[in-house]
Every structure is written in C-alpha cells, then in structure tokens.
Amino acid sequence: MTHSANDTIAPDRTVRLLDTTLRDGEQAPGVSLTPDEKVEIARSLERAGVSVIEAGSACTGAGERQAISRVTDLELDARVTSFCRGMESDIDLALDCDVDGVHIVVPASDRHIEDKVGTSxxxxxxxxxxxxxxxxxxxxxxxxxxxxxxxxxxxxxEELMATAVDAGADRICFADTVGHTGPERTAEAVGRLTDVGPVSAHTHDDLGLGVANALAAVSAGADLVHCTVNGLGERAGNVALEEVAIALSHVYDVETLELTELYDLAQTVSRATGVQLPPNKAVIGENAFTHESGIHTDGTLKDDKMYEPYEPETVGRERRLALGKHTGRAGVAATLEEHGVDAADDEIAEIANRVTELGDRGRRVTDADLLAIAEDVTGDDRERVVELLDLSATSGGAVPTASVRLDVGGEERVASGTGSGPVDAAVSAVREALGSMADAELDSYHVDAVTGGTDAVVTVEVTMIRNDRSVTVARSEADITRASVEAMVDALDRLLAADQQPLAPADD
Structure with a gap:
C-alpha cells in the first residue's frame, strides 16, 4: 500500500464503525428479528470489532425492549445504544434496557421541523x-x-448541533436520511460540523452514493460511520458496513475492524433476515472472488493479484473458479486438479470445448457435469460409491415420511426418515442409510422451475462440503423430492470417491 500527499484520508486516522443493522437494518421491508437473532448478530458484530452497536428502538414495544436488554446483558466490549425520538419518555425506555447510550434524533431541515414535527x-x-x-x-x-x-x-x-454539544452531547451526526446528496455537499456539511464537535456520518444508498458519501465525510473529519451489514435498511438501504471497512483499509490503510470476520457476519445476517446476498455484491457476493472467463482464470492462476484488488482471505472468503461458456483450458485443468482427475493436454482441450458447448446452451455447468465429461473424454469409468436405487415419500399425514434404498459399495441399504416436508424426510433417510459416511455439510440448496404449469420440471442444485472439498450437482425432475435426493446422493458420491477411503459399515 502506498500513499501520496494527495490522499484525502491519512493512514494514521482513527475511524470507527457504528452498526445499526439491529435498528435501521431491521426497518427494511419484510425484516423482523427475534431476540435470539439479535443476540447472534450482536455477538458476530463483537467478533468483528464493531465499536458501537445500535441494538434497536426501545420505544417500539415490549418485545423490542426485551431484545435490546438481551444484547446489553451480553456485556460486550462494544457500546450498546438505543435510538430515541425527541421525547424524554423514549430516553426513559432506553434506560430500562440498561443501554450505554442513546441516539437522539431531532429534525434539521425545514421540511421536518415545520411539516413533520410542527414546531419552530x-x-x-x-x-x-x-x-x-x-x-x-x-x-x-x-x-x-x-x-x-x-x-x-x-x-x-451548525447552530442546532452546537446547541447539542453545549448541552453536553458527546457527538453529533450528519444524516443523509433519504440518500439525497453527493460527496461534495457531504464534505461541506461535515467540514463545518467538525468545528463544533466529534462528528458521525449516517448515509443511505438511494443514489448509489452511500460509500462515496461516507468516505467524503471521513475525509472532511468524521471519525464514526453508521453502517448496516449487507447494506440493509429502508428503501435502497444504508451504506454497507463491509464496503466502508474494506474501502478504508484497501485504499487508505485505515483499519476499522477485523476484516476476516466480514463474510461470516454477512452470512449470519442474511440467514437471520432472510435477505439473500446478491451474487454481484461487493465483498460478500458469491461472484466477488469467482472467475469464469478464460483470460481472467488463466491470469489469476498465474498471479492471484492479476484480477483481484485484494486477496479473498482478507475478508474471510476463498477464491472460486466457475465453469461455463467462458471457461478456458486453464480453468478446466485447475478444477480437475482440485477433484484429483488426471488428464492429458489434448483431453483437457476437448473437455474445455464440451464445457463451452454446454454453457452455450444456457446451462450452468456444475462440478458433476465437468467430471462426467472428463470421464467420457478420458475413458476412465468411475465406480460409484453411493447410488440411489429407490425412493418413496409421503406428505399427506401429520408427519412427512420417506424411505430410500441405496447401493453403497455393492451393499444394499434401506432406511426411512421423517422431516418437516418430504424433501427433509428423504434427506434424513439418506443420512440414516449412510451413517457416518453422510457427514458432509449441505452448503447451499437452490430450486428453479424450468417449465411452467402444474407439471413443471424443476432443477435442484445442491453444493455439499466434506473434508474441505466441495462439489455442486444439479438434477432436473418433475418430482422435486427425487431431484433433491438424486442431487444430494450424487454430490455425496463424488465427495466420498474423492476421499478414496474404505467404506464404513452402516451405523447401528
């Protein structure tokens, strides 16, 4: 990292992040966090080293106050706060939750002073x-x-914020409440307020300028930035914590928190809120460190900095090579090597051509597709470790049930299971049949309807991980349960074959 005299943010600056995922983030449409979920997220924020956690608005109701109290009971190193309207009763409710501090919001614009609050x-x-x-x-x-x-x-x-500081406020906050402004006006406002007292910045992303405005505020003197994990929030969301953190670190060498915790934090919030991460999302999106293009894959394999601004491990990620119409020979060879498949140069060229042809037909090429192509090209017949012979599932009763018959290394195994639905029951049956062999983790499960109507064909894609290996398999069927089980069994088969370990008998 090198800095010039023109850098607007000096590398020795102290900047801290305030996370408002539990308050402003929860105000995103459709998001509602339970006390347990707030506790889990707060613990993740603590591991990341966030300085201030806004745990909610105590005035919302008894349930919210219970959740805030659960967070304050954790006795975190981070300061835990509550959002308060301009009412003493809100401050009293926050005190009941034993918070460390409060954010008192008061109107600043004429529109809010005269029209919303109706005061002078x-x-x-x-x-x-x-x-x-x-x-x-x-x-x-x-x-x-x-x-x-x-x-x-x-x-x-400026007069309003000076009044607050004169009354004893520890800091003041410039809020771009509706994501209205740009970095120049943000810098002007914050620059004036830094003469009054310590300044925070609260920016929204309605114009896609959340990070730009946050950095402009820091450049002008702000030393605390309000953020949400994954950019959650009302409308287009708040500025994303992970984007501000990596921008300050990578561009200006200003460290705000433990960057290696960012991806786990993003996943925790995504699971709790039900808001999926966009694949092209900076820092935490699936595609952020995934390469399919042949030119990019080849360059990345030669030098991992060739097409990445920073190493994926910086933010708790791993690099992935995706398969598709743009995949070149270097990408195919690297992926085959990951799966322990040997192929000659001419065979790799043929495999790459077939992968491209598959991608040209609009197909997402999975690991299983690649390995099947490789087996056909190289002529190496693979003995299956696990194969699905029969499946039956029922969901009409009170408890969905399923039974499976598997061939496991030449031994037939039969098992049954129950679950919250037929797919869950069938997966339980497979795990029962395989015993300790089924110790793989289901990393992702995705369903797409391929055709319309009541007899629609669906494609189920699963990614499973075992002993640091992962494999993605897709199966298409009219029956979602069968497609799910076939995909999972095939993924397990690939993972077990890759480990090349002796088969264990079924658990008692």
Missing part, C-alpha cells in the same frame, strides 16, 4: 438542549442526529 426553529433548539441534558443527567453517552441534515440549511444545522 427556536423551539427545536430549546427542545434539543433539554433532551441532551436529560440524557446526560442519567449518565448516558449521547449522540444527536440532525434528521434530514443533507437537505437542511447548513447555518441552522
């Missing part, structure tokens, strides 16, 4: 001072947020 500019100043003094009298850390600050008159915004 003078009364707003007086009320802000009273709220800050009340919170400080109760030994709380206080941040005052000027709501809609980016659309406020900056002279008044």
């Amino acid at each position: 500019h003078e009364d707003n100043l007086e009320k802000t001072a009273e709220l800050v003094a009340y919170a400080k009298d109760h030994d709380l850390w206080v941040e005052v947020i000027g709501e809609d600050g980016s659309r406020a008159d900056f002279d008044y915004l």
Whole structure:
C-alpha cells in the first residue's frame, strides 16, 4: 500500500464503525428479528470489532425492549445504544434496557421541523438542549442526529448541533436520511460540523452514493460511520458496513475492524433476515472472488493479484473458479486438479470445448457435469460409491415420511426418515442409510422451475462440503423430492470417491 500527499484520508486516522443493522437494518421491508437473532448478530458484530452497536428502538414495544436488554446483558466490549425520538419518555425506555447510550434524533431541515414535527426553529433548539441534558443527567453517552441534515440549511444545522454539544452531547451526526446528496455537499456539511464537535456520518444508498458519501465525510473529519451489514435498511438501504471497512483499509490503510470476520457476519445476517446476498455484491457476493472467463482464470492462476484488488482471505472468503461458456483450458485443468482427475493436454482441450458447448446452451455447468465429461473424454469409468436405487415419500399425514434404498459399495441399504416436508424426510433417510459416511455439510440448496404449469420440471442444485472439498450437482425432475435426493446422493458420491477411503459399515 502506498500513499501520496494527495490522499484525502491519512493512514494514521482513527475511524470507527457504528452498526445499526439491529435498528435501521431491521426497518427494511419484510425484516423482523427475534431476540435470539439479535443476540447472534450482536455477538458476530463483537467478533468483528464493531465499536458501537445500535441494538434497536426501545420505544417500539415490549418485545423490542426485551431484545435490546438481551444484547446489553451480553456485556460486550462494544457500546450498546438505543435510538430515541425527541421525547424524554423514549430516553426513559432506553434506560430500562440498561443501554450505554442513546441516539437522539431531532429534525434539521425545514421540511421536518415545520411539516413533520410542527414546531419552530427556536423551539427545536430549546427542545434539543433539554433532551441532551436529560440524557446526560442519567449518565448516558449521547449522540444527536440532525434528521434530514443533507437537505437542511447548513447555518441552522451548525447552530442546532452546537446547541447539542453545549448541552453536553458527546457527538453529533450528519444524516443523509433519504440518500439525497453527493460527496461534495457531504464534505461541506461535515467540514463545518467538525468545528463544533466529534462528528458521525449516517448515509443511505438511494443514489448509489452511500460509500462515496461516507468516505467524503471521513475525509472532511468524521471519525464514526453508521453502517448496516449487507447494506440493509429502508428503501435502497444504508451504506454497507463491509464496503466502508474494506474501502478504508484497501485504499487508505485505515483499519476499522477485523476484516476476516466480514463474510461470516454477512452470512449470519442474511440467514437471520432472510435477505439473500446478491451474487454481484461487493465483498460478500458469491461472484466477488469467482472467475469464469478464460483470460481472467488463466491470469489469476498465474498471479492471484492479476484480477483481484485484494486477496479473498482478507475478508474471510476463498477464491472460486466457475465453469461455463467462458471457461478456458486453464480453468478446466485447475478444477480437475482440485477433484484429483488426471488428464492429458489434448483431453483437457476437448473437455474445455464440451464445457463451452454446454454453457452455450444456457446451462450452468456444475462440478458433476465437468467430471462426467472428463470421464467420457478420458475413458476412465468411475465406480460409484453411493447410488440411489429407490425412493418413496409421503406428505399427506401429520408427519412427512420417506424411505430410500441405496447401493453403497455393492451393499444394499434401506432406511426411512421423517422431516418437516418430504424433501427433509428423504434427506434424513439418506443420512440414516449412510451413517457416518453422510457427514458432509449441505452448503447451499437452490430450486428453479424450468417449465411452467402444474407439471413443471424443476432443477435442484445442491453444493455439499466434506473434508474441505466441495462439489455442486444439479438434477432436473418433475418430482422435486427425487431431484433433491438424486442431487444430494450424487454430490455425496463424488465427495466420498474423492476421499478414496474404505467404506464404513452402516451405523447401528
């Protein structure tokens, strides 16, 4: 990392991140977190080294206060706070949750002062001072947020924030509440506010400028940035914590948290909220460190910095080589090597051609597709370790049940299982039949309808991991249960064959 005299953010700057996933992030449409989920996310944020965790809005209700209290009971190193409207009663409710501090939001723009709250500019100043003094009298850390600050008159915004600091506020926050502004105006506002007191920045991504505005704020003097994991939040979301953290680290050498925790943190939040990660999402998207293009794959295999700004391990990721119409010989050879398949140069060229042909037909090429092509080209017949012989599943009763018959190394095994649905029951039956051999982890499960109508054909794609190896298999059937089980059994077969270990008898 090299820096020039023109860098706007010096590498010795101290910048901290405030995470508001549990408050502003939860305000995203369709997102509702249980107390247990908030605790799990808070622990992940703590492992990442986030400085401030806004655990929620105590005024929301009893359930929210229970969740905030659960987070404060963790006794984290991070400061735990609650969001408060401009009301003393909100501060009282936050105190009941034993938080370390509060964020008091007060109107800053004419629109919010006159139309939303229905007060005057003078009364707003007086009320802000009273709220800050009340919170400080109760030994709380206080941040005052000027709501809609980016659309406020900056002279008044400066006066409002000065009033808050004079009353005892620990810091003030410039808020681009509706994602309205750009980096130049953000820098102007924050630059003025840094003469008043310690400044935070709260930016939204409605114009796709969340990170740009956050960096502009830091450049102008802000030392705390409000973020959410995965960029969750209302409308287009808040600025993404992982993007701010890696941008400050990679571009300016300013470290804010443990970067290696970012991917696990993203996955934790995605599971809890039910909001899937877009594949092209910076830092944490599936494609961020995945290469399919032959030119890029070849270059990356020669030099891992050729087509990546930083190593995937920096943020807790691993590099992946994807298979498709753009895959070249280098990518095919590397993937075959990962699976322990030997092939001559001319055979690799033929395999690469067939992979391209498959991709040209609109197919996503899975590991199993590649290995099947390789077996055909090289003439190496593989003995299956596990094969599905028969499957039956019922879901009409109170408890869905399934039974399977497998060929395991020439031995026939029969088992049954129950589950929350026929697919779950069938998977349980397979695991029962295989015993300790089925110790692979199901990393992903995806279903796509290939045709329409009630007799639609579906494609089930599963990725399974065993002993640090992963394999992806897709199967298409009219019966989703059969497609799921065939895909899982084939994936297990590939993983077990790759390990080349003696078959264990079925568990008792």
